[in-house]
Amino acid sequence: MIIRALAWLRGVQFALWIWVPFVGDGPGRFAPQVLIGYVIAALFSAALFTVAVRRGTLSPYWLTGDVLLATVYALVISRSYAPVDAASIRNWVIPPLCGVAVTAAIYGGRYRVGAVALVVGSWVVGAWPALATSSSTELLSNSAMMLLFAGVAGKTGTLLFRASEEADRATAEAVTARGQAVRASERERHIRHLHNTVLQTLEGIAQGRVGKDLADVRRICRTEAEEQRTTALVARPDGALAPIVRSLADMIRDHPAQERLRQVRTDFDSRLPDLPAEVVEALTEATREALNNVVKYAGTDRARVTAALFGPDGVKVTVVDHGVGFDTTAVVPGFGIRRSIQAPVCDLGGQALIDSTPGEGTIVEMTWKR
Incomplete structure (x- = not known):
């Protein structure tokens, strides 16, 4: 100056x-x-x-x-x-x-x-x-x-x-103080998260309240490990997760069909933006229904859920299974697909596409951008 x-x-x-x-x-x-x-x-x-x-x-x-x-x-x-x-x-x-x-x-x-x-x-x-x-x-x-x-x-x-x-x-003192406050807040958040998730699960297993048999215990451990992996690898620089990532991770961990899904792998992009709450809710519920269909019709106990950046400020959520698949030209989408997958996403300006081939599995792709 x-x-x-x-x-x-x-x-x-x-x-x-x-x-x-x-x-x-x-x-x-x-x-x-x-x-x-x-x-x-x-x-x-x-x-x-x-x-x-x-x-x-x-x-x-x-x-x-x-x-x-x-x-x-x-x-x-x-x-x-x-x-x-x-x-x-x-x-x-x-x-x-x-x-x-x-x-x-x-x-x-x-x-x-x-x-x-x-x-x-x-x-x-x-x-x-x-x-x-x-x-x-x-x-x-x-x-x-x-x-x-x-x-x-x-x-x-x-x-x-x-x-x-x-x-x-x-300014330097304020930045240092803010950094210390952020680190303390992040440490508290991690402790709270561990207490509410994996520590509760481990205590339940130790007390016999969680896990009916060895296979169930293994499934629970896989679910918790996947959730912790998501938290560790997809967190932003400040340690927080994008709302869509947190919502999908919580839904997958608590999905009622987990007993029949031996493994649900996740792959979330750490650059995902903050989306409107109604979009997060719609994409999460559509993903839940897609996993329900894997359990009901795919004939497989494995699935993969990904969330990637779509354009500068959008998201693409994909549910993939390698089950029996079906002929999309011969099968009319059922009530669950239309109402629970396509309608919630399309009503908010997004798209929901289902691609499947007999013997090669099914891909459900949902996209939304501003």
């Missing part, structure tokens, strides 16, 4: 003199070095601030070059004018010298006083012959102006830099 402000200031300071060569006797009344020096100084300032803005900082090397060049044109250009004009507005070096002094006062660090003194001192030496003319007051007032502006700018720059450092520290 400061660099950009100084760039605008320097540009205005150079622009103040543009009209001067075109009044009175025209450009020819000035020595050639006056116009040449103006062009060189303006181009150097343009290069300095272009680099500074791109890098976000003003390097000591560029600042040193700025001060040294200002010292040269303060002496050479000022002595190129007639003594009566050296301290007047006809001398283009006065505004840019003030800008160099201000820049040095802000970015000069421990050398700021020396840099400002060098710039102002060079100006006084260069315009010294004006003391013997009617412009002597302008020499003194311009010198005082440069010193005053540099002093105010140096103090203001110090205050701004100090405030920015304090703001950076406060």
Whole structure:
């Protein structure tokens, strides 16, 4: 912000003199070095601030070059004018010298006083012959102006830099505190999740309340392992699950037909967006019905449920089994397919397609996007 402000200031300071060569006797009344020096100084300032803005900082090397060049044109250009004009507005070096002094006062660090003194001192030496003319007051007032502006700018720059450092520290402390709070909240969420799921199941098995036989215990363990795998692998950077993932995982874990489904594998995309609650509910219920159909008609105890990104902010949920399948051209979709799978999804602007081939299983694909 400061660099950009100084760039605008320097540009205005150079622009103040543009009209001067075109009044009175025209450009020819000035020595050639006056116009040449103006062009060189303006181009150097343009290069300095272009680099500074791109890098976000003003390097000591560029600042040193700025001060040294200002010292040269303060002496050479000022002595190129007639003594009566050296301290007047006809001398283009006065505004840019003030800008160099201000820049040095802000970015000069421990050398700021020396840099400002060098710039102002060079100006006084260069315009010294004006003391013997009617412009002597302008020499003194311009010198005082440069010193005053540099002093105010140096103090203001110090205050701004100090405030920015304090703001950076406060931001870093807030980020650290927020990170600690998020980690604590996430740890609490994980503990609560484990307590409500796998720990409850293990306690039930240990007490004989869960699992009628070894096969049932194995099925329950597979279900819990799949649910924990989903939680661990599909969580977002903040540890949370997308609502559709959480809803599908909970439905699959608690599905009433789990006793007849030896394994339901899941594959959920961690990039899934937050969907409207009614869409999550519709897709979950449609998936539940698709799993019911696997149990009833597929002749297999395995299924796979996937949820993938569909477009930039949509979702595609697929239920796949490798059961007996059926001929979709010969079999009219039953009431359950139309009402419990296709209708809920299509009513919300999505699509539900069933693809099946005898002997090769069935694919139920449901898509929705904004």
